[in-house]
Amino acid sequence: MNMVHSPKAGITRNDIAQLVGAFYPRVRADARLGPIFEGRIGTSDAIWAKHLATIGDFWANVMLRERAYKGNPLQVHLGIPEIEESDFARWLDLFEDTARRELGDEKADVFNTLARRIGRSLWMGIDMQRNPLAPRS
Numbered sequence: 001m002n003m004v005h006s007p008k009a010g011i012t013r014n015d016i017a018q019l020v021g022a023f024y025p026r027v028r029a030d031a032r033l034g035p036i037f038e039g040r041i042g043t044s045d046a047i048w049a050k051h052l053a054t055i056g057d058f059w060a061n062v063m064l065r066e067r068a069y070k071g072n073p074l075q076v077h078l079g080i081p082e083i084e085e086s087d088f089a090r091w092l093d094l095f096e097d098t099a100r101r102e103l104g105d106e107k108a109d110v111f112n113t114l115a116r117r118i119g120r121s122l123w124m125g126i127d128m129q130r131n132p133l134a135p136r137s
Helices: 013-029 033-041 045-064 073-078 085-103 105-130
Strands: none
Touching (some): 013 045, 033 085, 073 105
16 A cells, blocks of 8 residues: 555544645745735635635545545646746745644655645646647656
8 A cells, every 4th residue: 555545644634624724824925826826716715715625625635535626736727827837846845844844744745745746747737738849858
């Protein structure tokens, strides 16, 4: 059994809610990421609460194999023309730091490993749409 879905990781819905709840205020406050997110989501706390619930469902799909999230992350990110590869790196820096602070090393390692994979995959999908003929390494 791999570590991501192993019961040894001990990740719960409460862990997901704690991480998401601590992380997104940092995103909103970030000089680069905040305007991107608020430009798409808005500034209302009620709208953000819905977004955090959606993100919680996404992570529950990934971590707990729940099937609450029905969206398509690549399609969502393709709709953000101003997003750049460096934005994914900044998002990951904030996410990894927040995961360590909130959940400790063992659980953070699981989240961060998957977040890096997901981020790479999303950026590759975006780049392939924007630059379909560019050479890939």
